[in-house]
Amino acid sequence: MIEAAGLTKHYGPTVAVDDLSFTVEAGRVTGFLGPNGAGKSTTMRMILGLDTPNKGQALIDGKRYSELKRPLGTVGALLDAKWVHPNRSARSHLRWLAKSNHISDKRVDEVLEMVGLTAVAKRNAGGFSLGMAQRLGIAGALLGDPKVLLFDEPVNGLDPEGIVWIRQFMHRLAADGRTVLVSSHLLSEMAQTAHELIVIGKGKLIAQTSTEQFIKDATEDNVRVRSPHAVKLRELLAGSATVTSDEVDGALVVHGLDPASIGDLAAANGIVLHELSPQRGSLEAAFMQLTKESVEYHAAES
Numbered sequence: 001m002i003e004a005a006g007l008t009k010h011y012g013p014t015v016a017v018d019d020l021s022f023t024v025e026a027g028r029v030t031g032f033l034g035p036n037g038a039g040k041s042t043t044m045r046m047i048l049g050l051d052t053p054n055k056g057q058a059l060i061d062g063k064r065y066s067e068l069k070r071p072l073g074t075v076g077a078l079l080d081a082k083w084v085h086p087n088r089s090a091r092s093h094l095r096w097l098a099k100s101n102h103i104s105d106k107r108v109d110e111v112l113e114m115v116g117l118t119a120v121a122k123r124n125a126g127g128f129s130l131g132m133a134q135r136l137g138i139a140g141a142l143l144g145d146p147k148v149l150l151f152d153e154p155v156n157g158l159d160p161e162g163i164v165w166i167r168q169f170m171h172r173l174a175a176d177g178r179t180v181l182v183s184s185h186l187l188s189e190m191a192q193t194a195h196e197l198i199v200i201g202k203g204k205l206i207a208q209t210s211t212e213q214f215i216k217d218a219t220e221d222n223v224r225v226r227s228p229h230a231v232k233l234r235e236l237l238a239g240s241a242t243v244t245s246d247e248v249d250g251a252l253v254v255h256g257l258d259p260a261s262i263g264d265l266a267a268a269n270g271i272v273l274h275e276l277s278p279q280r281g282s283l284e285a286a287f288m289q290l291t292k293e294s295v296e297y298h299a300a301e302s
């Protein structure tokens with residue numbers, strides 16, 4: 001479990017993280033979301049003891065990072081996949097990390113296997129693709145078999161296969177009972193990966209909620225209906241105070257009634273339907289709306 005309480009970090013006049021409090025539970029993947037510059041990396045660095053907060057604290061299983069007896073055995077992190085000596089092989093990079101933490105070579109081979117790098121373990125990491133480098137970084141994070149894992153933008157620059165692999169891997173780690181915190185600025189990706197979301201903007205907490213609830217709150221469902229008797233159908237729908245309909249591109253867009261009820265109403269009144277399709281609001285649009293005030297750099301309106 002990770003607990004942040006009142007975390008605050010200033011860099012000169014910039015307030016990177018502003019009185020931020022949240023909890024990250026074990027057994028689930030928690031997405032850490034926010035636009036560029038929102039303070040995600042700074043928060044992760046403070047959790048890992050790489051940056052000192054001006055105020056507040058971050059605890060991992062009840063302790064500050066500096067108080068952990070076996071840091072690598074408690075928390076693993078992937079912050080920068082390219083943080084590896086280019087002329088070292090994947091295996092020797094991990095062995096070097098393992099040695100300084102009293103971890104066996106056997107464990108190095110285990111984590112290489114877990115991330116699917118056994119066949120290329122002797123190749124120089126400098127020649128690795130971004131996807132392979134991300135896998136190597138994840139292997140490093142897993143060396144000490146930690147219960148808590150932090151990944152900073154792990155799917156950045158990956159191809160679709162790499163993204164699916166990381167997503168499934170995170171789910172397995174959470175299913176093992178680990179605490180998994182993953183940062184991203186892409187809501188659509190996180191919506192598929194995370195069970196829980198922590199959303200920040202300009203260093204402040206905007207929301208902490210389950211992904212399911214976030215989607216429910218952020219998107220409005222409606223139903224598109226096409227019918228040669230649209231006028232009559234619209235009159236019938238207007239009979240209910242909770243239902244509204246608009247005409248968009250020659251179709252009716254109905255709010256407040258599910259497709260089955262619309263179909264029943266039409267059938268009961270002998271109305272022919274040519275289309276009856278549920279529509280989902282765009283999650284990405286909802287996220288942009290939510291974080292609009294917090295975006296550091298806006299493109300000029302054209």
Ligand SMILES: Nc1ncnc2c1ncn2[C@@H]1O[C@H](COP(=O)(O)OP(=O)(O)OP(=O)(O)O)[C@@H](O)[C@H]1O
Nearest residue numbers: 011014016034035036037038039040041042043185
């Ligand atoms: N070492 C530093 N010195 C000065 N300012 C910094 C430093 N690190 C971060 N910042 C500033 O703090 C703010 C938060 O940055 P941070 O990298 O934590 O955001 P982020 O959410 O991880 O963004 P991104 O998605 O772009 O990586 C930004 O305004 C950034 O410019």
